[in-house]
Amino acid sequence: MSNKNIIWFDKLGMQDVKLVGGKNASLGEMICNLSKAGIRVPKGFATTAQAFRDFMQQKGLADKIELTLRDLDVSDVEALADAGATIRDWILQTKFPADLKQELTDFYRKMTANRQNVSVAVRSSATAEDLPEASFAGQQESYLNVKGITNLLAAIKSVFASLYNNRAIAYRVHHGFAHDQVAVSVGVQYMVRSDIGSSGVAFSLDTESGFTDVVFITAAFGLGETVVQGEVNPDEYYLYKPNLATKKFAVLRKNLGTKAIKMIYSNRKRLAAGLTRTVACRMVDRRRFVLSDQELHELARYIVIIEKHYGMPMDVEWAKDGEDGKLYIVQARPETVKSRTNKQVITQYQLKRRGKVISSGRSIGQMIGQGTARVLQNISEMGKIAAGEVLVTEMTDPDWEPIMKKAAAIVTNRGGRTCHAAIVARELGIPAIVGCGDANSKIQDGEAITVSCAEGETGFVYQGLLNYSCKEFNIKTMPKLPTKIMLNVANPDQAFSFSAIPNHGVGLARMEFIINNMIGIHPNAALNFNSLSHSVRSRINTKIAGYNDPVNFYVEKLREGIATIAAAFYPKPVIVRMSDFKTNEYANLLGGKDYEPQEENPMIGFRGASRYTHKNFEKCFALECKAVKQVREKLDLTNVEVMIPFVRTVDEIKAVVKILAKYGLKRGVNGLRIIMMCEVPSNAILAEEFLEHVDGFSIGSNDLTQLTLGLDRDSDIVASLFDERDAAVKFFLSRAIKACNKLKKYIGICGQAPSDYPELAAWLLQQKIGSISLNPDSVIKTWLFIASAKYTLRD
Numbered sequence: 022m023s024n025k026n027i028i029w030f031d032k033l034g035m036q037d038v039k040l041v042g043g044k045n046a047s048l049g050e051m052i053c054n055l056s057k058a059g060i061r062v063p064k065g066f067a068t069t070a071q072a073f074r075d076f077m078q079q080k081g082l083a084d085k086i087e088l089t090l091r092d093l094d095v096s097d098v099e100a101l102a103d104a105g106a107t108i109r110d111w112i113l114q115t116k117f118p119a120d121l122k123q124e125l126t127d128f129y130r131k132m133t134a135n136r137q138n139v140s141v142a143v144r145s146s147a148t149a150e151d152l153p154e155a156s157f158a159g160q161q162e163s164y165l166n167v168k169g170i171t172n173l174l175a176a177i178k179s180v181f182a183s184l185y186n187n188r189a190i191a192y193r194v195h196h197g198f199a200h201d202q203v204a205v206s207v208g209v210q211y212m213v214r215s216d217i218g219s220s221g222v223a224f225s226l227d228t229e230s231g232f233t234d235v236v237f238i239t240a241a242f243g244l245g246e247t248v249v250q251g252e253v254n255p256d257e258y259y260l261y262k263p264n265l266a267t268k269k270f271a272v273l274r275k276n277l278g279t280k281a282i283k284m285i286y287s288n289r290k291r292l293a294a295g296l297t298r299t300v301a302c303r304m305v306d307r308r309r310f311v312l313s314d315q316e317l318h319e320l321a322r323y324i325v326i327i328e329k330h331y332g333m334p335m336d337v338e339w340a341k342d343g344e345d346g347k348l349y350i351v352q353a354r355p356e357t358v359k360s361r362t363n364k365q366v367i368t369q370y371q372l373k374r375r376g377k378v379i380s381s382g383r384s385i386g387q388m389i390g391q392g393t394a395r396v397l398q399n400i401s402e403m404g405k406i407a408a409g410e411v412l413v414t415e416m417t418d419p420d421w422e423p424i425m426k427k428a429a430a431i432v433t434n435r436g437g438r439t440c441h442a443a444i445v446a447r448e449l450g451i452p453a454i455v456g457c458g459d460a461n462s463k464i465q466d467g468e469a470i471t472v473s474c475a476e477g478e479t480g481f482v483y484q485g486l487l488n489y490s491c492k493e494f495n496i497k498t499m500p501k502l503p504t505k506i507m508l509n510v511a512n513p514d515q516a517f518s519f520s521a522i523p524n525h526g527v528g529l530a531r532m533e534f535i536i537n538n539m540i541g542i543h544p545n546a547a548l549n550f551n552s553l554s555h556s557v558r559s560r561i562n563t564k565i566a567g568y569n570d571p572v573n574f575y576v577e578k579l580r581e582g583i584a585t586i587a588a589a590f591y592p593k594p595v596i597v598r599m600s601d602f603k604t605n606e607y608a609n610l611l612g613g614k615d616y617e618p619q620e621e622n623p624m625i626g627f628r629g630a631s632r633y634t635h636k637n638f639e640k641c642f643a644l645e646c647k648a649v650k651q652v653r654e655k656l657d658l659t660n661v662e663v664m665i666p667f668v669r670t671v672d673e674i675k676a677v678v679k680i681l682a683k684y685g686l687k688r689g690v691n692g693l694r695i696i697m698m699c700e701v702p703s704n705a706i707l708a709e710e711f712l713e714h715v716d717g718f719s720i721g722s723n724d725l726t727q728l729t730l731g732l733d734r735d736s737d738i739v740a741s742l743f744d745e746r747d748a749a750v751k752f753f754l755s756r757a758i759k760a761c762n763k764l765k766k767y768i769g770i771c772g773q774a775p776s777d778y779p780e781l782a783a784w785l786l787q788q789k790i791g792s793i794s795l796n797p798d799s800v801i802k803t804w805l806f807i808a809s810a811k812y813t814l815r816d
Contacts (some may be wrong), residue, residue: 095195777799
């Protein structure tokens, strides 16, 4: 049979992009080359670009379209809509050439022969699609659950017409593609029964930071359109590529999505009536993860194989068949945003001050934008937004793209990090917050707002136009230093981004941030769940959805947070400080008030090492040890080191080291180092005695200053006296540094002081400090300051 009009997928490869477009060429490439590696790709056929061009030559259709678009101003949204509607109607009224119609009928009959109740997906594949310099993904229409030749022919013609959707017309103009140079191929592919299974999108890198050592997967129940179009907040998963390569456990973290709805097959028979429908997800499904750990590993390995074959970061759509339980790859295209980012240049956005939070959701873009909020209820209001305003709406789809280009930022009620709004925002280089849930009701049309995506996984919409800074640094030009610069990292959500900052590892990873933000439950409440009040149990049950029980949730979330930071910086050391909550802070966790005493001065009360050895807390500490042990052994992230805070006496550190060993964290085993915070004057005074039992000191300048000067750093009254540069504080700093260097032990500082006072950082170099751990936003400034000739150490 002639291949002028139609070709089977298994006869295609990436050499055929001009023939059948990027999407269909990629499907053929995978079927031909990756099936032996176990990757399942549904089979089918593609119409050729020539078939489309022959169709467009009928009755002078192509010439009429060219004339209509020649002088069109795509920024005039009304004129664009009128032109697009006219052209699409012309195409729908045009008949197929007789030979194309016959070939479509013959190919479809071969696909459906000897099969019962076959349904197919009908998707577009533009010949300029998925090029490295532009992504045409989502510009044209797709039709799912298509049955029968009549519906197939109607769907194919509708795909042809969708080449002239408003968004597609505008996109080609903005990216410099001539309309008549872009043709559309149509892929006809067996449907995977994800309507009774699940589906989603996966990337072979982190979509926010560009970090390449992870696979990022999103998942929801039902057909994948809800995830792609941002109608659902999906589950999110990160898997660590080095562990996938060695077949070790690779799941770094999991986030449970709300998954409020799913798309399934409709019972309707005609394309015009709609072949799919959206229904509510059962609550039991909303409260469980879509994919098992086994399925995550299988799918992530597929993504790595695909990336390796193509030799570039990839954006992949997958589906799980609810009938056979197997995973399938239904699309694969190059990732076109983060893979093109100049990794030598670091751009840091930072708010000067925070304001009143109006709404929040998932942050996209690690930037800050601001302007007048324009709250649009639907696409018909698109003419209301002006350039530089902030688009606020329920969700976006490709029809919104002509106005998204105008926006300073985008805020949506629905969607996850792989939804349409997120993808377009990244491509446009503007911040977006998706999945807010309440943006339309909380943000007032016409009010001035600031959209901040520079604070981690959660993005915040602030009232007013807040001051912020934006600085660019070229890391290639960073001078060498006579010491190691490490980072203080609290938030695992920012770890991948922070790893791009010049560094020698993490000098302080704060476990209490993970407990407070990712867990929110007092460890004793988790351990004694059945004895809690009904209301507290109910709140905890809501929080632990997707996990077996509160203890499992507590340990898993701790492990996830620590592992994310460790993977981001591997193989550089990551010093994890065990929990250092004060009683008032622990009391604020769910169930905490039942287990915490009231203290007049929690700063010098029941905290740090004294907790770990106490009969009322040792079992809680055991949970922390279990999580760290899993990170080091299950995930093989042996760069994790343990730090013990607020040790008062030598006997206390001896007891803590013994307890650590009891729970599987024995000093020296598998290279484990135990570091002690040096933050109580006794630590510096008896430095040699303390150092007999640990592998070094990390100076906590905040508490050391507080206790040296005898003031409460939480007190506003004496705050003006708090100064880490005081001579008495520097005496203890110098004493601790000299003791560690004499004994050849690790010596670093992780307190706030070097971040606030670059001149103190320079003084610490003169004392021969081994490492300085800084807040990420102060690294570049401090690095450049202490590298200046005035402060460089003499030989």
